[in-house]
Structure formats: structure tokens, C-alpha cells
Amino acid sequence: MSALIPYPDPIPLPAPVWLLQAFLMLTLFLHLLPMSLVLGGGTLTVISELLARRDERHRRLAQAVARLLPILVAFTITLGIAPLLFLQVIYGPLFFSSSILMAWPWLSIIGLMLLGYYGYYWHSFQFERLGPRAVWVALVSTVLFMIVGLLFTSNMVLMLTPERWEALYRAGRSALRWNLTEPTIVPRFLHMFVASVALSGLGVALLGTVKRKADAAFGGWVRQYGLRWFVAATWVQFAVGLWFLASLPRSIRGLFIGGGGMETGLLAVAIALALVAILTIQRRLVLGTAMILGTVALMVIIRHRLRAAYLGSAFDPATLSVRPQTAMFALFVVLLVGGIAAIAWMVWQLARPVDPRTE
Amino acid sequence: MNYPVWEIPAIGGGMMIGIIAILHVFVAHFAVGGGLYLVLAERKAYRENDPAVLEYVRGHSLFFVLVVLVFGAVSGVGIWWSIGLVSPAATSTLLHIFLWAWAIEWVFFAVEIAAAFVYYYGWDRLDRRTHLTVGWIYFVTAWLSLFMINGILTFMLTPGLWLTTREFWDAFWNPTAIPSLIIRTMVSIALAGLYGLVTAAAIPERRLKAKMVRYAATWLLPASLVLPLGGAWYISRIPPLAREISMGGSPAVTIFAGLSIVLSAILFIFAFFGPFQRPQHFNLPFAFMLALIGLSVTGVTEWVREAVRKPYVIYGYMYSNGITRREQEAIRRDGALRAAKWVTTKEIRQDNRLEAGRNLYEIQCASCHTIDGFNGLQFAVMGWREEFIDFQLQHLSELKGFMPPFMGTEAERRALAAWLARLNPQSAPQSPQLAGESRRADTRRSGSARIEELPQFVGRFFNPSVPAVPQPLAERTGLPVAEATGGAFGADR
Numbered sequence: 001m002s003a004l005i006p007y008p009d010p011i012p013l014p015a016p017v018w019l020l021q022a023f024l025m026l027t028l029f030l031h032l033l034p035m036s037l038v039l040g041g042g043t044l045t046v047i048s049e050l051l052a053r054r055d056e057r058h059r060r061l062a063q064a065v066a067r068l069l070p071i072l073v074a075f076t077i078t079l080g081i082a083p084l085l086f087l088q089v090i091y092g093p094l095f096f097s098s099s100i101l102m103a104w105p106w107l108s109i110i111g112l113m114l115l116g117y118y119g120y121y122w123h124s125f126q127f128e129r130l131g132p133r134a135v136w137v138a139l140v141s142t143v144l145f146m147i148v149g150l151l152f153t154s155n156m157v158l159m160l161t162p163e164r165w166e167a168l169y170r171a172g173r174s175a176l177r178w179n180l181t182e183p184t185i186v187p188r189f190l191h192m193f194v195a196s197v198a199l200s201g202l203g204v205a206l207l208g209t210v211k212r213k214a215d216a217a218f219g220g221w222v223r224q225y226g227l228r229w230f231v232a233a234t235w236v237q238f239a240v241g242l243w244f245l246a247s248l249p250r251s252i253r254g255l256f257i258g259g260g261g262m263e264t265g266l267l268a269v270a271i272a273l274a275l276v277a278i279l280t281i282q283r284r285l286v287l288g289t290a291m292i293l294g295t296v297a298l299m300v301i302i303r304h305r306l307r308a309a310y311l312g313s314a315f316d317p318a319t320l321s322v323r324p325q326t327a328m329f330a331l332f333v334v335l336l337v338g339g340i341a342a343i344a345w346m347v348w349q350l351a352r353p354v355d356p357r358t359e
Numbered sequence: 360m361n362y363p364v365w366e367i368p369a370i371g372g373g374m375m376i377g378i379i380a381i382l383h384v385f386v387a388h389f390a391v392g393g394g395l396y397l398v399l400a401e402r403k404a405y406r407e408n409d410p411a412v413l414e415y416v417r418g419h420s421l422f423f424v425l426v427v428l429v430f431g432a433v434s435g436v437g438i439w440w441s442i443g444l445v446s447p448a449a450t451s452t453l454l455h456i457f458l459w460a461w462a463i464e465w466v467f468f469a470v471e472i473a474a475a476f477v478y479y480y481g482w483d484r485l486d487r488r489t490h491l492t493v494g495w496i497y498f499v500t501a502w503l504s505l506f507m508i509n510g511i512l513t514f515m516l517t518p519g520l521w522l523t524t525r526e527f528w529d530a531f532w533n534p535t536a537i538p539s540l541i542i543r544t545m546v547s548i549a550l551a552g553l554y555g556l557v558t559a560a561a562i563p564e565r566r567l568k569a570k571m572v573r574y575a576a577t578w579l580l581p582a583s584l585v586l587p588l589g590g591a592w593y594i595s596r597i598p599p600l601a602r603e604i605s606m607g608g609s610p611a612v613t614i615f616a617g618l619s620i621v622l623s624a625i626l627f628i629f630a631f632f633g634p635f636q637r638p639q640h641f642n643l644p645f646a647f648m649l650a651l652i653g654l655s656v657t658g659v660t661e662w663v664r665e666a667v668r669k670p671y672v673i674y675g676y677m678y679s680n681g682i683t684r685r686e687q688e689a690i691r692r693d694g695a696l697r698a699a700k701w702v703t704t705k706e707i708r709q710d711n712r713l714e715a716g717r718n719l720y721e722i723q724c725a726s727c728h729t730i731d732g733f734n735g736l737q738f739a740v741m742g743w744r745e746e747f748i749d750f751q752l753q754h755l756s757e758l759k760g761f762m763p764p765f766m767g768t769e770a771e772r773r774a775l776a777a778w779l780a781r782l783n784p785q786s787a788p789q790s791p792q793l794a795g796e797s798r799r800a801d802t803r804r805s806g807s808a809r810i811e812e813l814p815q816f817v818g819r820f821f822n823p824s825v826p827a828v829p830q831p832l833a834e835r836t837g838l839p840v841a842e843a844t845g846g847a848f849g850a851d852r
Binding site: 010013079089092100103106110121332335346350 | 362364425433441443451455459460463465466473481485489701
């Protein structure tokens, strides 16, 4: 099974594996938030635009979300670079191999993102002019980003299942392969997608809270509407999550239902947090949001444990050689803090009310 | 050979990366210089108290966001995607050496993207000073991200002291890092002028148009003065073989290197006598033509920069096919198939020789060559007999300085030669009878021979590793033609 896994790079890793994995998980968590808002937000916009003829409030909501989508895509892409960087340096032999096996579909992500991104810009800037046709633009862009998500899911699974590689490689040299027959891919994608809708519902609710200041009636409605999506999607998630769990290979599944103390414990806490959030979020929106962010963070750790369980001893990053570049790492941390400060300052400048165009 | 191979039909992996990279470079350099253009033009508007200029800068910033933030960012990710698919070993090596440099570049990139958004959405919400500050933050972080990538990119051609010390700073501050940084900075400023000319040419109002066209045209000036010096400095620091390839060693590379200089000169001359001297007569088609020349210069220059790095992907460390020099000896001793992971044959037997040859093509040739497309081997070996191909394989790196040597056992080399010889059935006759048939077939085809040779000619022209005419090889090896070619050329006489 592991005979095809390429040898690790002869050049040692520039930092200890635990540090790289910590940054992988941290940056993945940050990426997942705007990513979810793009996928789920696009979906909710399409639905609101379909309902706009019956209810003017839906048109207003769709327009407000449409304005945010291009910025959210920029955040998603930017925050997606870092986790992929750490993933490639730790798991390169797995990731490069699986990517090459599905090279054409994998490369198509670039084109799909470009089209989807321009679509959201068009949708945002020309919302009024497009009128009822706007929904088609939003729909196409959202579907394109969904395909990107599905491609990511399938590659992330393919890199963990080297036993499937040989058959795929022999199947043809065109690299048009797309590993969709693995039983866990569809529920794994849906798990992410439903989470995206839930998080976007939460995002809409927060947007409503902001809008309440200018227009109490509309803001209140947006808040309630968003919360309904959050609660509904999270209930659905219990079913989808169960399906995903059931689709995992037996030995791995066992870890999450009692077999592994750490895995089972983390999963139980994550589910409990989500349950409490559903029940209390009507009254305590900020607290509920914090709990859901906690669930997402735990899920990132659980996902990491799942990866380790898949790989077993076939590929153990702990065995890789390390030669730390401490000065460069320190420089990175300093610049990261400075960069975050610069971004925070700029966003604060944009957000604070100022008499426009005066000295 | 450690990784699976993605064979891209028709264009090949290098071209695939090239197409994405050239488009990205054209936009990414604009992303840097254009930031400076925005802030300086905005400041100019305030100083001259000219609301019309300000309105133009505002419009230009929308164009900037749509080109830079979307296409620039996504195509940059696209380069990363494509190098990982085409050259996974080299990508992995670069990641291991430069992980933190890339992480730092990512921080600059993130600030750059955020600043661009705040700048664009802040026209009505920020006061002048803050708005300009955000513009400066954009430009400085964009240039710093160029600074980081430049260190990584130049390392590939001139790894310098890193080859012995393996120290990060030796890799980053490699011999061509500074001249290349100067060149790229100048190109950024020039491209900002070129894009500025496009938006300025679209201004309907005559006075403003003339003013902004002339302003944008002056942005080409620094590059026209500094680029020749920076270029000469850069060339003086590249490896001797790379210099030789670009100055006569390979006809195609030499032509492209010449084109880079000639097109740049044409661009600056046109820009001087056109928009700079007569801004009022400047129009959009002219602007697009200049931009197109700019894109061509970017294309040929980046292509030459990639081509001169052969036979390496990381000079002196890793060959274009992903095999490191350190692995070379073991492969020669124990065989390439045994060392490779993703091959269907491990030992060569009589019944799997051709399959083994195909495997060897995949792991040693496919990173630069296709079978019958761009840089196609079918064209390269056309008319060559198996023995001559085998002779060529024995002396690849000497006969063609820009190709890695064949690495493997003698049996493996012969298997590859056998497979290559069968790419063109008629030119590798198995028996006298077959030879006669193929000769007759050749005569019958002779009427259309010219047209059929066209792809071969095109393939050879764009292919730096295949000589336009095979005969000079004999001169270089000092062997009589018949001996050097194994008599292959006598077959059709």
C-alpha cells in the first residue's frame, strides 16, 4: 500500500513538525470562516433572490450579501494559501501524488475560482442593472465554488488513501481522473457544505444585528431569518455528520465512537457545544456564535486526528528530519503581528465615521 | 521519479506553467508598480487641486482592483498549482528551503490585498491623508512581496553558496537576487505606465486625456534608462552555460533573447514618440498595441529566463526532470527503474522492454518533452535509427549541453532507445524488406513532404534541446558523419 508514497524530501523541515501542524490548523480555521460564508452566503443569496418577488426584504438582504461576497472570496483565497503551504511542506509526498493523479480536475480549480470570483463581482456591481437575471449570475458562481469545494474534498481524501493510487494511475494517463467513487467523499463534502450554510445563517443574523441600528424592523427580520437558517442547518448537520461518520472505514470510525479517548472526547464536546448553541442562540447571539466558533476549532483538530488515523504508520510526519530556521520563524511571527495590526488599523479607519473628503 | 508523472498532451508541462506564469507576471508586476502609480497620481491631483484627475484615479482604481485582486491573485495561486503538478520534486525542495520566506510573503500579500480593498472602498470614507497612507501601505507591501518571491525565483538559476552551506540566507541573497530585483522593480514601474496609458486613453475629455496620457508615458522612462544596465549586471552573474545558451548556443533561445531586447526598444521608442510627444493624438487601440508589446516582452523574457536554466530546475542541485545530482550515481549503478516509485516495470525483460522504455521516458524526459506535441520526441528522433538514438542517449549532456545526462543502466538506456525508435515506425526498419516498403512510402509522400515537415520545423524551432540540423553534432564530437550517426542518414540515400 505504501510502496508508492514518494520518499520525503532530502532537505530537512525548517521547523519542528508540531509547530508546522499547529500553524496548519490555526490557518485552516481562519480560512474555513470566510470560505463557509462564500459557499453558504452564495446559496442564501440565490434563495433570497428567488423569494425577492414575493418579499422586498429578501431583495434587500440579497443585495447586502451580494456586496460582501467578492470581499469574502478575497479573504478565502488569501487565508487559504497559508494552510496549503503548511500542508504541502509536511505532507508533500501524499499531497503532490494525489494532486497529480487528478491533475486536470485539480488545475481546473484555478479557472473555476476565476470565473466564480468575477461572477460575484459582476453580481455585486451590477445588481440593480441585472434585475431578475442577477440570480442566474449568483447561481453559476455559487455552483462553481461548490465544485471547487468538492474537488478539495476529493483530493484531501485521495491523499490519505494511497491504496487507491495504483488503480487510478493505471486507469489512464490523461489525469482526467476524479476520485468521486470513494464512499466518504459525498458525505464529507456535504458535512462542510451544511456547516457553511449554518455559519452563513449566523453571519446573516449578525448582519441583521448591525442593520438594526439603521432600520430596526428590517434588521430584526434579517436577524431572525438568519437564525432560522442556522438552527435548521445545524439540525440537518446531525444527520449528515452521522452519515459521514458511518461512511468512514470501520477501524477509523471506531476511534470516534468510543475506541479512542481523545477522538471521542473531542467529538462529544464539539457536538455538545453545537447543541447548546442551538438552544440558547435566540437569546444570546454573541455567546452562541462564540460556541459555534469553538465547535469549528474543535472540528479542525478532529479533522487532524482523522488524517492521522487514516495514515497510521504509512506516513508519519514525526519521523521527518528537522533543521529549524529559528531566525526566519521569529521574523515571520514579528511580521505576522505587524501585518495583523496594519490590517486592523486600516479596517478601523474604514469603519469609523469621518466627514468625507476633507483634510 | 519519486512522484507520479502528469503527461500533458500537445503543450507539455513547461508550456503549461509558462502560459499561466507569463499572464501572472504581466499582471503581478503591474500590481506592484500600479500601486505607486495610484498614490502618486492621487497626490498629484491634490497638489494641483484638479478634481478631474482625482476622478480619473478613482476610475483607474476600480480597473486596478478587478485586474490585480482577482486575476493577479488567482493566477498567482495558479502558478503554485501548476508547478506542484509538473515539478513536484522541485516545488517540494523550494518549500523546504523557503517555507518561512513564503509565509512572510503571504503576510505581505494579505496586507496588500486588505490595503487594496480599503483603498478602493475608502474613497468616500477616508480623509485624504489616511487614504494616501493606505495607498502607500499597499505599494510597500506589494513591493515587499515581490522582494520575497524574487529571492526564491533567482535562487533556482543561481543557488550560489547554498550549494555548499545549505544556509537560508545564502539561498536568498544569491548572486542574481539584487540585479533581478532592480530589473523587476523597473519593469513594475514601466508596466504601471502601460496600464495607465490604457485607462488614460479612454478618458473622453481632451485636456485631461492629454495630461494623463503624458503623465503615464513618463512612467516608462526610468525603465528605459535602468533596464539595460540591470540586464547587463544580471547577465554577468548567471552561469556561463546559461549565457552561452542565450547568446548563440541555442538558436531559439538566442532569437527570443534578441526579441526581448528589440521589442523593449520598440516599446520605449513608440511610447516616446507617441503618447509622450503627442499625447493628444493617443488612442485606445494604440494603448492596447503598446500593452500587447509589453506582454510579448514579458513573455519572451520569462521564457528565456526559464530556458537558460537547463539542464537544471535548481542549478547544480536538481535536473529539470526532478532528479538530484546526489541521486545520479546510485541510479547509474542500480538502475533508474529500481529507484523510481511510479513505474510499471522494475526489471527489463525481453517482453517488457518497450514498456520499460516508456517508463523511462516518463521519469526522465516527460518533464520537458511530449511525445508528439511541443518539444516532441517523435520529431526529435525522426529519421534516426535505434543505434544512433542509443549513441545520442550516451552523450546527451555533452552533445546538448542543456539536457541532463541519461541516468540508468545500459539495459535501461537501450530500452529507452528501442522505445524512442518505434515512435516513427518507418524510420526504424526491422528488416530489409520493411526498409524498402518504408522507402517507397516516403517517395509516395514526397509531394506533401513540405507540409508534413512543418510541425517538425516548428517543433524544432521552439525546442532549445533539439538541434535544427543534426549534422553539426558530428562536428562537435569530431567523428565522421557516418560514424557519428551510426549510418542513419545513409538509409534514405
